[in-house]
Amino acid sequence: MPNLPAKAVVLLSGGMDSATTAALARQQGFAVHALSIRYGQRHEVELAAAHHVARSLGVAGHVVQTIDLRAFGGSALTAELEVPKNGAAVLGARASGSTSAVPITYVPARNTIFLALALAYAEVLGSADIFIGVSAVDYSGYPDCRPAFIEAFQHLARLATRAGVEGAPITIHGPLIHLSKAETIRLAGRLGVDLALTHSCYDPTPDGLACGACDSCRLRRKGFAEAGLPDPARYAT
Amino acid sequence: MPNLPAKAVVLLSGGMDSATTAALARQQGFAVHALSIRYGQRHEVELAAAHHVARSLGVAGHVVQTIDLRAFGGSALTAELEVPKNGAAVLGARASGSTSAVPITYVPARNTIFLALALAYAEVLGSADIFIGVSAVDYSGYPDCRPAFIEAFQHLARLATRAGVEGAPITIHGPLIHLSKAETIRLAGRLGVDLALTHSCYDPTPDGLACGACDSCRLRRKGFAEAGLPDPARYAT
Numbered sequence: 001m002p003n004l005p006a007k008a009v010v011l012l013s014g015g016m017d018s019a020t021t022a023a024l025a026r027q028q029g030f031a032v033h034a035l036s037i038r039y040g041q042r043h044e045v046e047l048a049a050a051h052h053v054a055r056s057l058g059v060a061g062h063v064v065q066t067i068d069l070r071a072f073g074g075s076a077l078t079a080e081l082e083v084p085k086n087g088a089a090v091l092g093a094r095a096s097g098s099t100s101a102v103p104i105t106y107v108p109a110r111n112t113i114f115l116a117l118a119l120a121y122a123e124v125l126g127s128a129d130i131f132i133g134v135s136a137v138d139y140s141g142y143p144d145c146r147p148a149f150i151e152a153f154q155h156l157a158r159l160a161t162r163a164g165v166e167g168a169p170i171t172i173h174g175p176l177i178h179l180s181k182a183e184t185i186r187l188a189g190r191l192g193v194d195l196a197l198t199h200s201c202y203d204p205t206p207d208g209l210a211c212g213a214c215d216s217c218r219l220r221r222k223g224f225a226e227a228g229l230p231d232p233a234r235y236a237t
Numbered sequence: 238m239p240n241l242p243a244k245a246v247v248l249l250s251g252g253m254d255s256a257t258t259a260a261l262a263r264q265q266g267f268a269v270h271a272l273s274i275r276y277g278q279r280h281e282v283e284l285a286a287a288h289h290v291a292r293s294l295g296v297a298g299h300v301v302q303t304i305d306l307r308a309f310g311g312s313a314l315t316a317e318l319e320v321p322k323n324g325a326a327v328l329g330a331r332a333s334g335s336t337s338a339v340p341i342t343y344v345p346a347r348n349t350i351f352l353a354l355a356l357a358y359a360e361v362l363g364s365a366d367i368f369i370g371v372s373a374v375d376y377s378g379y380p381d382c383r384p385a386f387i388e389a390f391q392h393l394a395r396l397a398t399r400a401g402v403e404g405a406p407i408t409i410h411g412p413l414i415h416l417s418k419a420e421t422i423r424l425a426g427r428l429g430v431d432l433a434l435t436h437s438c439y440d441p442t443p444d445g446l447a448c449g450a451c452d453s454c455r456l457r458r459k460g461f462a463e464a465g466l467p468d469p470a471r472y473a474t
Contacts, residue, residue: 067304067354072361108360109353112397116346116353117304123345124309143402152393159389160349165380 005031007127009118012036014049016198017133020184023191024175025131031060035121040070045208049199065117111144115153123161131173137180150174181223196232209236242268244364246355249273251286253435254370257421259294260428261412262368268297272355277307282445286436302354348381352390360398368410374417387411418460433469446473
């Protein structure tokens with residue numbers, strides 16, 4: 001019997017972090033099954049980026065799952081609110097030193113939902129490994145990007161699944177969790193990830209240019225500046 | 238300022254357990270916001286039952302969220318497989334005394350996904366209370382119906398959310414978890430729940446009659462028999 005590679009489910013948003021995470025999973029010998037979520041985000045162009053990233057990595061599979069978080073409302077990313085620009089949200093929250101300042105771009109329970117869907121996909125595939133590209137360093141202050149959250153989800157996954165019941169516990173991998181954006185960008189370079197294919201902006205122009213001013217654009221630009229590398233993204237400003 | 242009741246999100250499938258759970262939440266003084274999930278189940282008639290139950294309880298709100306678990310495949314409830322009849326799944330699993338025998342009607346990560354969606358809805362509503370009608374007594378052997386699973390999700394919810402970060406932790410209520418089906422049926426009677434509105438069958442006829450033979454029908458019939466009460470469901474056999 002041929003020695004088939006183990007399967008991993010990788011949450012792939014189309015941004016730099018998830019693209020780098022998918023490349024890491026591949027480097028570790030996993031057959032990568034990418035999962036992208038259409039959740040009513042304004043920046044749906046990132047799903048096209050996810051498609052290009054998945055193809056460039058030669059993934060074993062790519063499923064796009066659709067949910068409608070708009071039915072619940074309540075976030076700038078999914079509702080008809082203005083995306084904060086020029087650091088109104090993230091820099092204000094971080095400069096204050098408060099751990100409770102969560103920016104309004106936070107999507108309720110997003111990573112909980114995404115990991116739950118990844119868990120379902122992993123169970124069906126017979127995969128015991130889920131990868132998510134969260135970072136607790138250069139992030140936007142969301143509670144569901146922290147190591148304790150990842151550990152709690154792993155504990156849940158081991159109780160929630162047939163695999164867990166039958167003794168093959170699922171592992172949640174967050175390989176970027178302690179990396180800064182600049183470190184992730186350098187890692188992507190070493191892994192050969194084409195970051196020109198990735199999309200980060202929360203509020204792109206109709207032509208698909210990045211706004212350059214939202215939290216996500218600011219974190220990306222700061223990361224490239226710190227890494228001393230040119231950012232291949234096309235910006236409106 | 239009027240003293241508004243606290244809001245609770247109640248997962249409402251349209252079955253007996255979730256209807257009774259919703260009535261309990263209402264009795265405890267919560268404004269009930271029901272959440273039903275259309276997930277590609279064959280027994281979609283249960284969503285119509287959820288609507289009737291929600292209306293009869295006078296809920297404050299009812300959202301139906303759609304996800305497509307069929308994209309992942311892998312379950313008799315969502316894929317085109319035969320639903321086991323006459324105890325082929327559940328009775329075999331339970332009779333063997335094995336804790337690892339999970340029936341094929343198990344939907345991967347279903348309660349994890351449902352609670353994740355409920356968590357998002359609760360965050361948007363400003364609710365700190367989520368109710369789910371799982372029971373670890375007369376159940377079908379699914380791993381995500383056990384007390385340890387509910388506790389693990391509550392721990393996750395407190396780490397995953399803005400409310401948790403800001404010190405108002407979310408509670409996951411599973412008030413039926415230690416009740417048998419017969420005990421739930423008696424409780425429903427005391428609470429005035431009209432169980433004729435509920436739907437349990439995994440494989441109803443085109444006319445909406447319960448099959449009478451799937452795991453869910455068998456558990457329901459056994460519960461009414463043990464409770465010494467007539468079952469208002471209409472059965473094909």
